[in-house]
Amino acid sequence: MLPTQKPRRGLDDAQLAAIVLGSLEHFPQYRDVFHAVSVRAVAQDPRYVTLARLTEAPTDDEAAAVAADAFARAAAAMGAPQGAAALVARSLVAQPANARAVLAAGAAALGAHESILQRSAAHAGLSTRAAGVVARGAACLPAPHAVAAARAAAGAGPTGGDGPPCVYLRLPAEAGPQAWRAGLYARVDEGVYRRVSQEPPEAFQDSYLFRCVVEGRGALWLVGSRPARDAAGLASGYDAAAAPEAVRAPWYITRDGATWHALAGVQVAALAPAAAAALAPPKF
Numbered sequence: 001m002l003p004t005q006k007p008r009r010g011l012d013d014a015q016l017a018a019i020v021l022g023s024l025e026h027f028p029q030y031r032d033v034f035h036a037v038s039v040r041a042v043a044q045d046p047r048y049v050t051l052a053r054l055t056e057a058p059t060d061d062e063a064a065a066v067a068a069d070a071f072a073r074a075a076a077a078m079g080a081p082q083g084a085a086a087l088v089a090r091s092l093v094a095q096p097a098n099a100r101a102v103l104a105a106g107a108a109a110l111g112a113h114e115s116i117l118q119r120s121a122a123h124a125g126l127s128t129r130a131a132g133v134v135a136r137g138a139a140c141l142p143a144p145h146a147v148a149a150a151r152a153a154a155g156a157g158p159t160g161g162d163g164p165p166c167v168y169l170r171l172p173a174e175a176g177p178q179a180w181r182a183g184l185y186a187r188v189d190e191g192v193y194r195r196v197s198q199e200p201p202e203a204f205q206d207s208y209l210f211r212c213v214v215e216g217r218g219a220l221w222l223v224g225s226r227p228a229r230d231a232a233g234l235a236s237g238y239d240a241a242a243a244p245e246a247v248r249a250p251w252y253i254t255r256d257g258a259t260w261h262a263l264a265g266v267q268v269a270a271l272a273p274a275a276a277a278a279l280a281p282p283k284f
Contacts (some may be wrong), residue, residue, distance in 0.1 A: 008197075012083040013081065013083035013086075013087055014084075014087060016080055016081065016084035017075075017080065017085075017087035017088045017091065019083040020075050020078055020080050020084065020085075020088045020097075021088060021091060023078070024147060027249070028218075030078060033074075033077060033078065034074045034075070034077075035074075035102075035105070037070075037074035037078075038067075038070040038071055038073070038074040038102045038105075039070075039105045039194060040073065041069065041070035041073045042066060042067070042070045042102055042105070045066050045069065045070065045265070046068055047062075047065070047264070060096050060099070063096070063099040063100060063103050064093045064096070064099050066094070066099075066103065067089075067093050067098065067099035067102050067103060068090070068092075068093045068099075069264070069265075070074060070089075070091040070102055071088060071089035071092045071093065071098075071175070072085040072086055072088065073085075074087065075088040075233055080193075092142065105180065129284075152197045152278075159173070164243040165186070165187045165243075165270070166184060166185065166186045166187070166193075166196075166270075166271045167184075167185050167193060167209070167244055167245055167268050167270050167271065168183070168184050168185075168267075168268070168269045168271055169181065169182055169183060169184075169209060169223070169244075169266075169267070169268055170192070170265075170268075170269070171183055171184055171234075171263075171264070171266060171268040172263070172264065172265030172266070174265065175234075175253060175263060175266075176253075176265075177225075177233075177251055177255055178233040178234055178255075180205065180207075180222065181195070181207045181223050181233065181234065183195050183196075183207070184196050184271075185208075185209045191210055191211035191242075191245065192208060192209075192210045192211070193207075193208065193209040193244065194207075194208055195207040195208070205225070205281070206225055206226070207221070207224070207225060208222050208224055208225070208226060208227045209222075209223050209244055209268075210222055210223075210224075210227040210246075211220065211242075212229050217238060218238040218239075218240065219238065219239065219240060220236050220237065220238050220249070221235070221236040221239070221240060221241070221244050221247055222234065222235045223235070232254075233253065233254060234251060234252070234253055234254075234263070234266070235248030235251070235252050235254075235260065235276055236249045236250070236251050236252075237250050237251075237252070243270070244268045245268045245269060245270040247268065250262055250263075250264075251263050251264075251266035259264060
């Protein structure tokens with residue numbers, strides 16, 4: 001929590017953001033926490049994982065986009081509400097050096113994390129190829145699941161093995177009330193996938209990932225409690241992709257069923273049946 005007295009009623013986002021920024025300037029212990037959360041957020045951001053593997057350095061705009069999300073998460077971890085956290089992030093990324101610094105630290109953390117995972121996987125007896133899958137997969141799967149998936153998928157092609165096609169849906173923390181829809185989905189019909197496991201596994205509920213065609217506009221992919229357009233909590237933009245992992249349009253989220261907001265960080269990854277089996281819950 002912020003090193004202040006209990007906030008009075010009526011403090012607006014700008015005042016709360018000023019408290020956070022003041023805490024970072026005057027209290028090293030809070031600055032250390034903010035830095036640690038920011039660096040971890042950068043290392044786990046799939047956009048930065050992609051940028052880090054390019055030969056060219058990210059542009060200022062690319063760096064600012066990733067850093068802004070990281071700074072907002074760190075401010076939220078210090079107790080700032082969403083609006084105040086966004087103001088903190090905006091203030092910090094106004095100085096490009098701040099974004100560059102946190103991205104440099106994130107790159108070091110990402111490299112160290114992937115190196116540790118790769119060594120651990122190799123020690124467990126996985127092939128070099130499978131160990132690489134573990135290291136790269138850590139960006140979009142929980143580490144234990146990445147290890148299990150890589151072990152099961154070692155030597156298997158993306159469509160080899162028995163069982164229906166499966167995808168893993170990863171949702172960012174910003175998905176909020178829709179975050180429970182993350183997990184493993186298996187195809188049950190043409191253009192329809194049903195979830196067969198989730199993270200965390202408690203309070204399992206039905207969720208479907210399905211393709212919907214809107215007359216005169218095109219097709220899009222939806223995620224909802226049943227394969228019906230009016231039951232969706234997440235939606236892609238219009239995209240001709242025949243498979244959910246091929247969607248390149250942005251994703252959107254609704255919290256009230258009426259208004260939609262852009263949601264960065266949504267990932268849909270195709271999995272080999274053997275890898276999917278490693279992620280699926282055991283059958284008793």
